[in-house]
Amino acid sequence: MSATTAGLGGVRSALAALGGRVGLSTNTDQERLDKARAVMLGEIDGSHAAYMETCLHCGMCAEACHFYLGTNDAKYTPIWKVEPLKKVYQRELGPMRWLHRMVIPDITLKELEAWQPLVYDACTECGRCDLMCPMGIQISPMIGIMRRALAAADLLPAELAGAADEQKKQGSVLGAGRAELLALAHDLESAGIHVPLDLPAADVLLLTSALDVKAFPGSLKATAKILNKLKVNWTLLSNSIALLGTGESLKELHVRRIFDEAVRHGAKTVLLPECGHAYPALRFDSAHLIGEALPFSVYSIAEFVGREIIGGRLRVNREAAGGTVTYHDPCKLGRHGGVFDEPRAAIRALGLELREMESHGRTNLCCGGGGGQFMIERAAPLRHRAFELKMREVDDTGATKVLTACNSCRYNYQAGGAESNWLTPVESLVEHVAANLAD
Amino acid sequence: MNILEFARGPAFEVALIVFVFGVCWRLAGIFLMHRRLDRSKPRQGALIAGGMRAIVMRSLPPHELEKKIVFQHISGYAWHLAFFASVLLFAPHIPFFKQFLGFGWPTLPNTVALLSGAVALAILAALLWRRATRPVLRQLSTLDDYLSIVLVILPLVTGFMTYARVLPFGLRYETMLGLHVLSICALLVWFPFGKLMHLFLAFPARFQAGALLKRKGV
Numbered sequence: 058m059s060a061t062t063a064g065l066g067g068v069r070s071a072l073a074a075l076g077g078r079v080g081l082s083t084n085t086d087q088e089r090l091d092k093a094r095a096v097m098l099g100e101i102d103g104s105h106a107a108y109m110e111t112c113l114h115c116g117m118c119a120e121a122c123h124f125y126l127g128t129n130d131a132k133y134t135p136i137w138k139v140e141p142l143k144k145v146y147q148r149e150l151g152p153m154r155w156l157h158r159m160v161i162p163d164i165t166l167k168e169l170e171a172w173q174p175l176v177y178d179a180c181t182e183c184g185r186c187d188l189m190c191p192m193g194i195q196i197s198p199m200i201g202i203m204r205r206a207l208a209a210a211d212l213l214p215a216e217l218a219g220a221a222d223e224q225k226k227q228g229s230v231l232g233a234g235r236a237e238l239l240a241l242a243h244d245l246e247s248a249g250i251h252v253p254l255d256l257p258a259a260d261v262l263l264l265t266s267a268l269d270v271k272a273f274p275g276s277l278k279a280t281a282k283i284l285n286k287l288k289v290n291w292t293l294l295s296n297s298i299a300l301l302g303t304g305e306s307l308k309e310l311h312v313r314r315i316f317d318e319a320v321r322h323g324a325k326t327v328l329l330p331e332c333g334h335a336y337p338a339l340r341f342d343s344a345h346l347i348g349e350a351l352p353f354s355v356y357s358i359a360e361f362v363g364r365e366i367i368g369g370r371l372r373v374n375r376e377a378a379g380g381t382v383t384y385h386d387p388c389k390l391g392r393h394g395g396v397f398d399e400p401r402a403a404i405r406a407l408g409l410e411l412r413e414m415e416s417h418g419r420t421n422l423c424c425g426g427g428g429g430q431f432m433i434e435r436a437a438p439l440r441h442r443a444f445e446l447k448m449r450e451v452d453d454t455g456a457t458k459v460l461t462a463c464n465s466c467r468y469n470y471q472a473g474g475a476e477s478n479w480l481t482p483v484e485s486l487v488e489h490v491a492a493n494l495a496d
Numbered sequence: 497m498n499i500l501e502f503a504r505g506p507a508f509e510v511a512l513i514v515f516v517f518g519v520c521w522r523l524a525g526i527f528l529m530h531r532r533l534d535r536s537k538p539r540q541g542a543l544i545a546g547g548m549r550a551i552v553m554r555s556l557p558p559h560e561l562e563k564k565i566v567f568q569h570i571s572g573y574a575w576h577l578a579f580f581a582s583v584l585l586f587a588p589h590i591p592f593f594k595q596f597l598g599f600g601w602p603t604l605p606n607t608v609a610l611l612s613g614a615v616a617l618a619i620l621a622a623l624l625w626r627r628a629t630r631p632v633l634r635q636l637s638t639l640d641d642y643l644s645i646v647l648v649i650l651p652l653v654t655g656f657m658t659y660a661r662v663l664p665f666g667l668r669y670e671t672m673l674g675l676h677v678l679s680i681c682a683l684l685v686w687f688p689f690g691k692l693m694h695l696f697l698a699f700p701a702r703f704q705a706g707a708l709l710k711r712k713g714v
Contacts, residue, residue, distance in 0.1 A: 107527070110522070121564075153522060185561075188560065189574070193550055193556070254540075345532050345535055350536075392714055394611050395714050
């Protein structure tokens with residue numbers, strides 16, 4: 058059930074190639090600064106204002122951040138990562154701006170360059186700091202604004218810029234595009250698993266990701282098996298990889314395209330793969346990006362499977378081997394999406410003994426590679442410091458394997474584990490369900 | 497006009513005007529700002545209940561991530577309780593409130609209220625020490641952080657000196673009382689500009705966070 062070594066290696070080599078894909082910025086420094094500022098000013102609204110005005114500088118958020126906990130370096134304090142955004146707010150939008158302009162210097166491009174590693178390498182937008190703040194300040198969405206501002210200033214890390222560029226120009230990510238997806242679908246058909254591709258209309262619209270195709274094809278196979286078992290009217294979009302955004306800067310565009318596809322297909326449900334990133338973007342952010350309520354439901358596949366099991370529509374056998382497992386809540390599904398109960402219901406139905414980590418559910422520790430961080434090569438040492446916390450929590454459970462529902466997490470676990478010679482298997486919950494479908 | 501008359505008269509009036517106008521200005525500037533309408537389908541309803549819950553529960557020990565923030569929690573609660581007890585429940589303050597509001601209320605025994613003030617002062621000193629020495633706090637700290645602490649310390653210190661009639665430099669009791677009132681005026685003037693505004697902002701910020709998390713089912 059794990060990805061093949063070739064699959065993981067393929068991802069690694071594709072990541073290594075991304076760095077050199079995008080050239081230097083053609084904009085002047087002033088233009089880059091102006092673009093960043095325009096993004097900040099365009100995105101800050103009253104809710105961000107209330108948060109920024111309420112910060113007590115208490116530093117408690119540091120104690121929630123896996124990058125701070127792993128290094129004890131003050132610069133990784135979450136609220137510090139939005140310092141340029143606060144400056145822009147205080148000087149340009151805040152009610153006391155007439156005063157702040159006198160004492161707070163304007164942001165500079167050099168400052169934004171210095172913040173690039175803080176918001177990309179040292180933040181996975183996991184949202185744990187959002188739980189810690191005694192004032193309720195939601196820091197991670199503001200780090201999202203920082204990321205989009207830096208992207209506008211041509212300050213995306215090379216790998217993320219390369220991935221976005223590849224997706225924009227070729228419709229592929231990490232070398233996996235429509236052709237590779239079609240080949241995988243063909244393989245599944247050959248193996249007797251029907252994959253209805255690009256039907257003109259369907260109740261359930263399934264998307265899949267580059268990581269599924271490149272490293273975790275078992276995930277798509279499992280999803281297809283489950284949907285066929287449920288006899289739902291579904292279709293897989295062959296342009297999935299072009300649709301699932303790779304970066305914050307393209308979020309609005311990708312959300313709009315998925316929305317249009319769902320409406321065109323008359324879909325009642327859009328089903329997302331084991332990909333954390335896409336879930337909160339489509340489930341919660343898309344409605345205001347598009348400007349209207351979604352006429353369809355959005356589920357992650359793990360959530361969907363759990364719902365079907367809870368509703369009695371999908372029956373699974375208890376796993377013959379049994380055993381103990383722990384469940385890693387992907388931050389984007391859990392803390393950003395509220396998907397906690399459904400995966401656990403599936404684990405219970407499989408008859409597995411669930412041993413929770415010290416940090417689980419709402420307080421789950423990020424694996425360290427979310428938010429595209431796992432793609433940034435220079436961030437590997439920092440990523441590993443955060444991953445060490447995760448390994449310790451897993452080991453403390455005594456569970457024999459980790460189940461999860463996000464292939465970015467799964468990749469990061471496997472890459473991090475390989476570096477530490479950590480042998481605990483990390484597997485897909487949905488693959489376990491598919492392997493144990495009851496007749 | 498002596499210093500006490502000045503403090504109780506024009507100084508206090510100006511401070512109060514700055515306080516009221518400044519607080520209203522800042523609150524209006526924040527809450528009248530455009531907000532995006534969240535049209536996403538809530539995973540859980542009762543968003544208002546989620547917001548209200550966050551107001552109460554956000555910093556209620558034990559926090560879900562309590563292990564790392566025990567000191568901040570205990571000191572935070574202890575400080576606020578001790579400070580407000582020493583301000584609002586200290587018998588010598590009641591005539592002022594009665595004159596100002598037209599009514600008074602029961603008080604604590606003076607010894608207890610003074611002890612509360614001493615606890616508040618000690619916690620502030622500890623927080624100041626932490627802020628000056630811990631890398632995370634030092635990095636985040638601005639002039640606002642230090643000034644706000646100093647401006648809260650001053651009324652406590654001058655209050656103790658006035659009550660205990662500790663009168664350095666041959667100051668008269670009335671002068672020390674005047675300095676105590678002036679220190680309160682300084683606090684009122686600074687209040688709308690700095691972090692002390694969390695008195696008014698903490699609950700709305702918690703409410704919107706609680707409602708957002710409830711929408712997501714978190």
